[in-house]
Amino acid sequence: MSERSTTEAPAEKPAGTGGAFLSFAPWIIFGVVASPSTWEYAALAALIAVIVLSGRDILRGRFYLLDMVGIVFFAVITVLALALDRSQLLWLETYALVISNGVVAAVALGSLFVDPFTAQYAREQTPREVWDSPVFKHINQVLTAAWGVVFALIAVSTWLAIRVPSMDDWFNWVVPVVLLVAVVKFTERYPEAYKRRALAT
16 A cells, blocks of 8 residues: 555544544433433433433444443432432532543543553544555544543633632633533544644654
């Protein structure tokens, strides 16, 4: 295979679109619905969402990291809500959003040391022969790092919303939405932009 074909192949669609966005949907649902009085329902809604969205893949033997973590995380939160008194869960009621965003950030950034989580979805859209190419690996390392950093920043933002109640709308809604829109746009544009630069060198 020529060097040019290896460079061009990594994706017709940007790595991380489609399936990856669906894997983030339950976490986003939790972030939108969760509040001190609704976090239990948010966890149940997110659990149902992740099971529904990942069910077909699981039945086909495809297990995506973010989906599996989501099932475990939201199942644990739901069980805690059913099993413990509210007085025992004040910490979770207060920090539910911080914890959930922190978990996503840790999963994304941690996967960089093994297999960037976006690569799991990108492999569904690319020929097997390019999976080990430097371009494919670089793109997915960058995209995974971008999502990890964004969710880490959202975790900090939701923590600030607790510490600075007068600005909770900004830290719970405006900042996270701006960050998510930015990383989605980056995910859509970066792969092709990087491949063009790689071809030009």
